[in-house]
Amino acid sequence: MRMRIKQTTKIWLSGLLASTLILTTAGCSLGDKPSTEVSGVMKSGVYKAEAEGFHGQIKIELTVDSDKISDIKVLKHGETPGVGDVAIKQIPEKVIATQSLNVDSISGATFSSKGIMGAITAALTEAGANVEELKTKQAQQAAKEAITKEADVVVIGAGGAGLAAAVSAKQQGASVIIIDKMSRIGGNTALAGGAYNAVDPERQKKQGIEDSLDKHYTQTLKGGDNKANPELVRHLVDNALGGVQWLEQLGLEFQDEVFTVAGALWPRSHRPLNEHGGFVTALQESIEKNNIEILLQTEAKELLTDQGAVVGLKGTSDGAEITIHAKKGVILATGGYAASKEMRSKYHKGLPTDLPTTNHPGATGDGLIMGEAAGANLVGMDFIQSLPLGDPETGSLTGWLAKGVESYMFVNKSGERFIREDARRDEMTAALMAQQDSMMYVIADSNTFKPGTKNNFDETIEKLVESGKVIAADTLEELAKKLNMDPAVFTATIAAYNESVEKGKDPKWGREILEKKMDKAPFFASARKPTAHHTMGGLEINTKAEVLTKDQEVIPGLYAAGEVTGGIHGSNRLGGNAIADIIVFGKQAGASAAARQ
CATH class of the missing domain: 3.90.1010 (Sufe protein. Chain: A)
Incomplete structure (x- = not known):
């Protein structure tokens, strides 16, 4: 049965x-x-x-x-x-x-x-x-009958990119099946803080922010050391606002003001009203309304090919063998490999093997392996981004004073600043790893964290303090003592920072985003360490999200979107560009696959 x-x-x-x-x-x-x-x-x-x-x-x-x-x-x-x-x-x-x-x-x-x-x-x-x-006690497992299914488009991976691809393909009239090896949907997108970069004249003008598509393009390309594919970068920035508007059509509401997420380099980060998980919620609701089939605990093992074209997959589903035929195409949206220490060691030998990760445990590079076996070219595989904002015990991005860069500053265990907080993520991580125990404290105050304020992960300041993830004090001297710092050193650091805010110039570190002083009690601190966060390398694609071979030829029937792809971010990803990436290229992959004859 x-x-x-x-x-x-x-x-x-x-x-x-x-x-x-x-x-x-x-x-x-x-x-x-x-x-x-x-x-x-x-x-x-x-x-x-x-x-x-x-x-x-x-x-x-x-x-x-x-x-x-x-x-x-x-x-x-x-x-x-x-x-x-x-x-x-x-x-x-x-x-x-x-x-x-x-x-x-x-x-x-x-x-x-x-x-x-x-x-x-x-x-x-x-x-x-x-x-x-x-x-x-061992449960009795009955033998399970093999399963065979068919759809126009088959999406492997139910994270943000896969969900966007599925919705997009369905909107173009295709029948769609999504599979995911995990027990839940959402992938890393469900764990993300929810920042989406897009040039948005309507919102930014109200805040007095000057921006342009060319600026976003230049910052993205330069921020990745000019190692990204310029055509993919241009496609990303030119279609990012369209992705925001598409999500709004699906029912996702964004806050009126943009901000600067860590490593974004400019205030163009959009945040949903439902900050944590809002992207997945909106996509999931659309999938449900459109009766798109999702098979969880279903793992693809290999891609099926016919005369060079990808026509489906084989794998397992809750212990049963499964074969799914794709009449138009297969979309790989399986994420990166930051949760695989073996692959990290293979492609980036300089990264500490014991470094924890922000990623969910399913981010183990499966799509890269399957894609390469089908003839796909891999690009930029040695580009791995470590984020300086991981939980010291788990590597998770939750449990800290996560708001915009405007609202916090960094100090090391001695109570001194060591890097501009609005720098590139790789620069911040390198600076942090040079500090004692590779640990820092994120400092914020009640100018930002008023009672009831939530961070980007839907955690209230009260809950953060209660859980011990955030340390609170009524004075800077008291906070320094709780952090085992010299109060004189710490208070001098804060005073110098506040002076930089007043003058609009940070002479020592060169921070450009200087908006809020640290002068309103209570004061808060959360400990952070480096963590493996994003793998910028992956399957090479074109602007249609078609997967390419080493000879730059399209593999018929194979598409990819999200962190499984390479060439979009270069050697360093700007904070806030990942969500834009999964929506822009996920939407594109779904439309391209659905249109294939």
């Missing part, structure tokens, strides 16, 4: 926070005496428990009936839509289906997975279960 593998895309959006997640019907409440003691290790009844997730406590209600786990309700959680809340939905379902605690975490949602599993484990312990036995 064929397994049902199509996952309802509602798992990404929705309703999970509104009330409860009900898997089956439940019975009594905590405090009720278990109704019946049955044979075995568990007592029938209803048990409540909670554990710490990524964004606070996860509270559940678990029902045991006749020595079986019959129901798990999630009563409360604050996990991120499209990332952590996927674990909140899927893990209870797996526990009930397998009657065990031997279930996999959801990739990309480690802390949320641990939280929900911790709460379930606590409830089962209260019920008298043999928890250690349940952790090792």
